[in-house]
Amino acid sequence: MQNAGIEALGLNWRYTAFETRPYDLAAAIEGARAMRFIGLNLTVPHKLLAVDLMDELDESARVWGAVNTVRFEGRGADGDWLPLGQWKGGEILKVRTRGFNTDADAITHTLRDDLQCELSGASVLLLGAGGAGRVAALKLAAEGVGRLWLVNRTASKAERIGAEIRTDFPNVAVEIGYPNQDVDLILNATSLGLKPDDPSPLDEGKYPINRAAAVYDMIYRPARTRLLQSAQSGDCRMANGTGMLLHQGAKALEIWSGKPAPLGAMRVALESHLHEH
Numbered sequence: 001m002q003n004a005g006i007e008a009l010g011l012n013w014r015y016t017a018f019e020t021r022p023y024d025l026a027a028a029i030e031g032a033r034a035m036r037f038i039g040l041n042l043t044v045p046h047k048l049l050a051v052d053l054m055d056e057l058d059e060s061a062r063v064w065g066a067v068n069t070v071r072f073e074g075r076g077a078d079g080d081w082l083p084l085g086q087w088k089g090g091e092i093l094k095v096r097t098r099g100f101n102t103d104a105d106a107i108t109h110t111l112r113d114d115l116q117c118e119l120s121g122a123s124v125l126l127l128g129a130g131g132a133g134r135v136a137a138l139k140l141a142a143e144g145v146g147r148l149w150l151v152n153r154t155a156s157k158a159e160r161i162g163a164e165i166r167t168d169f170p171n172v173a174v175e176i177g178y179p180n181q182d183v184d185l186i187l188n189a190t191s192l193g194l195k196p197d198d199p200s201p202l203d204e205g206k207y208p209i210n211r212a213a214a215v216y217d218m219i220y221r222p223a224r225t226r227l228l229q230s231a232q233s234g235d236c237r238m239a240n241g242t243g244m245l246l247h248q249g250a251k252a253l254e255i256w257s258g259k260p261a262p263l264g265a266m267r268v269a270l271e272s273h274l275h276e277h
């Protein structure tokens, strides 16, 4: 996806995957800085650890307390800092890191693009209260959903997020447990569905799926989890997490390059990769 985007922008860059351990994260970032990398994406479990390793934090990383995108910035002889991906020539005297988070915006982007979901005033059942669930809950609240139900295997985690929302977003009516009304959206942020034998994260005995107008599963592989299969037979609008993956990556490419991401080329590459593997 990133390499297709890079090529469509006409940039002479390459995007490559590296594996590193949490205890080596600081050294890995230092190495990338020393080698004049343009940027990095970080995934689990590095997103939280990286917050304390950045020279600068963008507002997005500060708000979500996690970094999934690092931009290397250089200082030239004129004293100004510029992203290395937008460097105009001249000697780079010093390089610093700036951490961003593009995950939260990707959630609302994909819900609008792929499900035509208008979040303001919406009623949402959110499944999952882990890392992804917390970001989703807070992002939905920040977007002004009207009512939010939080369901999680470990109820205490949902309670904690509920308390956070009641404090920070008092206009959102948040409850723990299944709704007693129809909802505009069910959003799965649990990891249930990643493995072929996983049950659905939705207990349909407690809440039939056809009470939801739309269903979104953050999982993108497999493309049709048990939850989405059920949504399909229940005749709900539905989408998997491919769009979320696309949008967090597209935003990262914009942060590095300073140019609008070529979404079409990136989506084609992502979908063909997901279907091949």
Ligand code: ATR
Pocket (backbone or CB within 6 Å): 044, 127, 128, 129, 130, 131, 132, 133, 152, 153, 154, 155, 157, 189, 190, 191, 192
């Ligand atoms: P992520 O960063 O992807 O959110 P996580 O923080 O480990 O990963 O969260 C995983 C989520 O999936 C949690 O909501 C977890 O429920 P618990 O908080 O009770 O652990 C949920 N989950 C994982 N396995 C599950 C299972 N077998 N049954 C129900 N929920 C499960």
